[in-house]
Amino acid sequence: MTDYQINLTxxxxxxxxxxxxxxxxxxxxxxxxxxxxxxxxxxxxxNRIPKYGLATRRVLxxxxxxxxxxxxGGFAALDQDQRNSALKTLEASIPETFDNFVDLxxxxxxxxxxxxxxxxxxxxPLQPLGWELPPFNPQILETTAxxxxxxxxx
Amino acid sequence: xSIKHPKTDILIIGSGASGAAVAWRLSKSQFNxxxxxxxxxxxxxxxxxxxSDWEIQARTNWAFDPNVRGLDVDYPIxxxxxxxxxxxxxxxxxxTIHWTAHTPRFHPSDFRVKTLDGVADDWPLTYxxxxxxxxxxxxxxxxxxxxxxxxxxPRKERPMPPIPIGPDGERMAxxxxxxxxxxxxxxxxxxxxxxxGRQACNNCGNTGLGCSRGAKGQTDVAxxxxxxxxxxxxxxxxxxxxxxxDAQGRxxxxxxxxxxxxxxFQPANAVVLAMNxxxxxxxxxxxxxxxxxxxxxxxxxxxxxNLMFHPYAMVSGLFQxxxxxxxxxxxxxxxxQEFYETDPAKNxxxxxxxxxxxxxxxISTACGYMFGRVPWxxxxxxxxxxxxxxxxxxxxxxxxxPEEHNRVELDPKLTDxxxxxxxxxxxxxxxxxxxxxxxxxxxxxxxxxxxxxxxVLPTRFLKxxxxxxxxxxxMGEDPNASVVDRWGQAHDADNIFIVDGSVxxxxxxVNPTPTIGALALRTAEYIDNKRADLKS
Numbered sequence: 001m002t003d004y005q006i007n008l009t010x011x012x013x014x015x016x017x018x019x020x021x022x023x024x025x026x027x028x029x030x031x032x033x034x035x036x037x038x039x040x041x042x043x044x045x046x047n048r049i050p051k052y053g054l055a056t057r058r059v060l061x062x063x064x065x066x067x068x069x070x071x072x073g074g075f076a077a078l079d080q081d082q083r084n085s086a087l088k089t090l091e092a093s094i095p096e097t098f099d100n101f102v103d104l105x106x107x108x109x110x111x112x113x114x115x116x117x118x119x120x121x122x123x124x125p126l127q128p129l130g131w132e133l134p135p136f137n138p139q140i141l142e143t144t145a146x147x148x149x150x151x152x153x154x
Numbered sequence: 155x156s157i158k159h160p161k162t163d164i165l166i167i168g169s170g171a172s173g174a175a176v177a178w179r180l181s182k183s184q185f186n187x188x189x190x191x192x193x194x195x196x197x198x199x200x201x202x203x204x205x206s207d208w209e210i211q212a213r214t215n216w217a218f219d220p221n222v223r224g225l226d227v228d229y230p231i232x233x234x235x236x237x238x239x240x241x242x243x244x245x246x247x248x249x250t251i252h253w254t255a256h257t258p259r260f261h262p263s264d265f266r267v268k269t270l271d272g273v274a275d276d277w278p279l280t281y282x283x284x285x286x287x288x289x290x291x292x293x294x295x296x297x298x299x300x301x302x303x304x305x306x307x308p309r310k311e312r313p314m315p316p317i318p319i320g321p322d323g324e325r326m327a328x329x330x331x332x333x334x335x336x337x338x339x340x341x342x343x344x345x346x347x348x349x350x351g352r353q354a355c356n357n358c359g360n361t362g363l364g365c366s367r368g369a370k371g372q373t374d375v376a377x378x379x380x381x382x383x384x385x386x387x388x389x390x391x392x393x394x395x396x397x398x399x400d401a402q403g404r405x406x407x408x409x410x411x412x413x414x415x416x417x418x419f420q421p422a423n424a425v426v427l428a429m430n431x432x433x434x435x436x437x438x439x440x441x442x443x444x445x446x447x448x449x450x451x452x453x454x455x456x457x458x459x460n461l462m463f464h465p466y467a468m469v470s471g472l473f474q475x476x477x478x479x480x481x482x483x484x485x486x487x488x489x490x491q492e493f494y495e496t497d498p499a500k501n502x503x504x505x506x507x508x509x510x511x512x513x514x515x516x517i518s519t520a521c522g523y524m525f526g527r528v529p530w531x532x533x534x535x536x537x538x539x540x541x542x543x544x545x546x547x548x549x550x551x552x553x554x555x556p557e558e559h560n561r562v563e564l565d566p567k568l569t570d571x572x573x574x575x576x577x578x579x580x581x582x583x584x585x586x587x588x589x590x591x592x593x594x595x596x597x598x599x600x601x602x603x604x605x606x607x608x609x610v611l612p613t614r615f616l617k618x619x620x621x622x623x624x625x626x627x628x629m630g631e632d633p634n635a636s637v638v639d640r641w642g643q644a645h646d647a648d649n650i651f652i653v654d655g656s657v658x659x660x661x662x663x664v665n666p667t668p669t670i671g672a673l674a675l676r677t678a679e680y681i682d683n684k685r686a687d688l689k690s
Contacts, residue, residue, distance in 0.1 A: 025532060025534070025535075027535040045210070048214075102527065102530050103521045105530075106528075107209070107210055107213070107517050110517045110519075111207060111209070111517065115516070119538070119539070121542075124206050125203060125208060126208060126360060127203045129358075130355075130356025130357050132357070133482050135346075136315060144336065144338060145304070148304060149304045151261055151307060152261065152495050153263075154261075154265065154266040154269070154270060
């Protein structure tokens with residue numbers, strides 16, 4: 001993979017953070033994804049993975065061009081309903097790009113240990129612990145094993 | 155700079171499911187064997203399951219799709235004309251690094267579809283001829299399972315008992331029982347017990363990301379150590395770009411790039427091609443010569459044609475009983491072959507298998523790998539919690555039929571990092587396959603509802619599903635209608651063999667690797683027993 005630098009401005013970073021708060025709003029004791037400080041993680045991954053970089057750049061550019069966001073104060077100055085409305089309009093107009101952008105936000109959010117704790121997911125690598133499962137119990141075969149062979153002779 | 159190596163008896167290209175099998179079998183013979191692999195060894199600590207960011211790696215540098223991974227060791231594939239993305243991996247072990255190791259066998263009828271159902275072609279061999287090699291490959295790779303499946307012929311005792319099917323598997327099994335449908339624990343090359351120095355699986359889940367415990371049947375751990383100990387030379391980062399031939403069209407060896415970009419030539423008495431159903435025709439098409447103006451051993455004109463995938467659909471069931479369905483090997487619990495054979499009452503021929511699969515971690519859940527993307531915004535958290543660890547999937551593997559217009563060609567512009575032409579895939583989903591999938595979806599909805607799903611979500615067609623690459627150098631008795639004979643030996647040259655999924659005449663409705671491995675062992679036995687002339 002080649003690096004794709006999305007070159008965020010300070011304004012972009014503010015919009016990214018606010019957008020993340022809309023996509024993944026506060027829940028229980030956790031603030032929204034932007035307020036959790038995850039925008040820098042998103043920026044890092046967007047710079048690393050072209051698919052996410054292109055999506056982020058395009059979404060932020062589109063938000064900047066949205067008439068409602070061009071009022072004084074920009075996107076950050078809009079109220080919650082206006083921001084949600086702007087994002088839903090964007091989602092409808094560039095669905096594939098928007099989905100990639102949402103995936104990026106989900107990836108950084110669900111990589112965070114605070115989120116893992118809340119959803120009761122064991123953080124860290126899958127190995128070496130793995131998971132416990134009861135061993136196979138042949139009694140489960142009782143019904144299906146009674147069936148006469150029905151494979152087709154050839 | 156060009157480097158010429160000492161001549162070997164047998165040169166194998168590709169170290170995956172089939173190349174490793176040939177190397178292992180011939181390592182017990184008197185032949186000198188060299189294997190060239192374009193990838194490198196992957197160390198256990200490199201596998202994503204050893205890292206906290208395993209779910210990110212699964213979408214980036216460890217993605218199934220080489221076009222997404224984009225590593226130097228991969229080659230790009232032009233998929234502009236294909237609704238299915240081919241998947242593969244390039245390393246010692248090939249795509250067995252990445253596979254989920256679900257290992258059902260072909261049925262006897264799968265070798266006789268022309269005779270039985272009047273479609274495609276019969277194979278030039280029978281199930282009974284392949285059976286001993288299935289057994290040998292199961293033993294080599296390590297198969298967990300149990301005898302007695304009424305949908306299949308009796309078989310030898312499995313080397314290991316079944317892996318746990320888990321409470322989610324039991325739930326589906328009981329639903330199939332209530333419907334009167336077949337089900338059986340899947341044969342899997344996943345260790346349920348320690349096996350030949352490799353550990354038992356500890357149910358971490360993501361068999362598709364390589365196994366650092368050695369609990370999955372990957373050829374890098376299951377086969378290569380013994381083959382190398384027996385004297386086979388496995389040369390890595392050796393990217394073959396051309397099979398060289400003499401004026402009579404017999405192979406003289408292969409040319410390849412090493413890691414420094416040097417051109418090397420490895421002479422050999424015979425060449426065995428094991429680069430998968432896309433990689434093999436790619437290099438053969440790139441090996442044109444005066445003897446083979448249309449590509450290596452292509453007098454039939456069928457090289458690259460009749461590409462078969464298994465077009466996949468999946469139907470996901472959402473449950474509300476907190477069974478934590480991410481626990482256990484991802485795609486290995488039970489299978490259902492109730493609808494495997496042709497039913498004259500239906501609008502398609504041949505049939506399909508259900509492969510029952512699990513869910514995965516939080517990123518996969520949110521991004522919708524198993525049950526659609528969780529909506530963003532105010533509803534997100536409640537919906538995520540409803541889905542996380544509560545999804546069971548019925549994957550549909552339908553039998554694709556060979557069609558010449560489905561094919562692999564060389565792309566005129568796209569190349570890999572060494573400038574070797576990349577493959578371009580042309581594929582159209584047939585009406586027969588579409589009808590199969592539609593029928594399977596309808597029945598899967600019934601099964602998941604019976605199991606107690608509170609919501610069922612069909613995915614009519616998976617784009618990222620080209621796991622199985624088959625048919626592009628088919629086997630047959632007639633040199634005008636096939637590329638290789640019943641032993642995998644090219645009709646056009648008696649010292650060129652093909653052992654990967656390219657040789658499949660038809661593809662059945664099951665994962666192909668046990669059949670690929672069995673046929674590779676069979677070809678190797680033929681070489682050992684009948685081709686002493688290939689020994690220097």
